[in-house]
Amino acid sequence: MEIRLKTLTPLWTGGVDGTCDRLHETGIIGSLRWWYEVIVRGLGGMACHAVSDPRCPTKVKVGTSEKQVWCVACDLFGCTGWGRRFRLRFAEDGVQGYAQRDQRDQINVRPSGRNRGWYYGAGRLGNDPANPELRGQLIVLREDQGAVINQLTVPLALVAAWGGLGARTQHGFGVVRATVWEGSQQCAADLDRFLSYIEAKKAEHANAPNVSAAPRLDEFFFSRFRFALTGEWWKHVDGLRTGDGRLRAWVSKHSVPVAPAVKNQLRFGAFLPTVRSNRIENDLFGSLSPRQAAKIHVSSAYLLDDKTWEVRVWGWIPGSLQQREQVLNELHAALTKPPLWNQALGTTLSHVDYEWKEQGNPPRCQPPCLEPCTTTAEFLRRLL
Ligand SMILES: [Zn+2]
Known part of the structure; x- marks a missing residue:
């Protein structure tokens, strides 16, 4: 089996000394x-x-x-005493988004009002600028190859359509078109087969530990925003230093790190009053101390065709959060209207073209859902 990752934005897989020195399979x-x-x-x-x-x-x-019992995820990915069901090997490491020499050599993006800003390492892209694909081998180690591959093609299809792969997706890395191939045939993401496999495993591992307060798909939102932008529009993005040759090199590979500008508006602007008044910024956007992972992710802008750019915003808004509905309403209102984007990107948009998906058909969904999706299985089907 071959896995192909077409990199729409640089991919970050971790590495030594704060650089993504090569493509690390463990990060994927x-x-x-x-x-x-x-x-x-x-x-x-x-x-x-x-x-x-x-x-x-x-x-x-x-x-x-x-x-001994273990959960469905450990069954596929391994845990102490039980090996992963597959192996992943990439023959090539691709190219860097810019020529990063060492850990200190990073692009600093500092949107207005911020003292320190965000630091960006180079990340990695496929070698061929016209078709930046990274190709690797996917080897199933135990019986029933097709079933195991299907357990991977479904999450890969979700990531490819709406999310991000690798590390630092909250900074905009990892927008990829991910596909699995057997010879010249693409392996389909068969959702029914995926679901019945999980049902069988659920029964087998019913006594594995349960965790609450962990991200779960039914509490996610996914969105994509499209902009017709031409020329060197990125020069006006808040916080980008346009004289930086490294940034120019990055942008020449058809993506622009806009996450700092967008997050700066969301976190520090007046768009999310509920988040500010309840002081849940760290909870949603992450913090360094105490260390807390970001729940809201903004991708880099990437080129879809010669003038259409797309940005993804997705995240987990926990069901346990008392202000969940208000937060989602405010996020939706902020992101689907021009002011936030115009302030972040330095554009003069009068309209925002977007898609929005959540489970349970809230009116936020765009295009509006014609049929109800009350179950997560149905939600997942809509997302693929
Ligand atoms: Zn487990």
């Missing part, structure tokens, strides 16, 4: 696992969580003896 596998867990939890299955206790495996009593 870790991210795939994260998405898989999100889907499994959304479907009512169990998936242990990297930042919580307990982790798999756990011991359960069966009659008079003890047996």
Whole structure:
């Protein structure tokens, strides 16, 4: 099996000394696992969580003896005493978004009002500028190759359409078109088969540890925004230093790091009054101390055709958050109207072309849903 990642924005897979020195498969596998867990939890299955206790495996009593059990995600991706069901190997490392020499050599993006700003390493893209694909091998290690591949093609299809792959997706890295191929045939993401596999595993691993407060698909929103922009529009993006040759090199590969400008408006502007008045900025946008992962992700802008640029915004707004509905309403109102984008991108848009998806058909969805999607399985089907 061959896996192909067409990089629409640079991909970040971690590495040594704060650079993405090569393509690290572990960074891709870790991210795939994260998405898989999100889907499994959304479907009512169990998936242990990297930042919580307990982790798999756990011991359960069966009659008079003890047996080890693990969650559906560990079953596919491995845990102590149980190996991953597949192997991933990339033959090529691609090219850097710009020629980054070392850890200190980063692009500083500092939107207005910020003292420090965001720091961007180079990330990696496919070699061929016309078709920037990174090709790797996907090897299934145990029986039933097709079933295992299908467990990976479904999360890959979700990532390709709406999310991001690898690390630092909250900074805009990792927008990829990800596909799996057997010879010249693309392996389809068969959702029905995916769902029945998970149902079977749920029964088998019913005693694995349960975690609350972990990201789950039914509590996600996904959106894509499209802009007709020409020429060197990126020179007006808030916080970009246009004289920086490294930034020019990055942009010449058809993506622009706009996440700092957009997040700066969301986090510090007047667009989300509920977030500000309840002081949940760190909770939603992340913080360094105490360390907290961002729940809202903004992609870099990437070129769809010769003049259409797209930006993704997606994230997990926990069901336990009391102000969840208000936060989503304010996010939607802010992102679907021109002022936020005009301030962030330095544009003069009078209209925002967008799509928005959530489970349960709230009026925020665009295009409006014709049929109800009350279950996560149905929601997932709409997203693929
Ligand atoms: Zn587990």
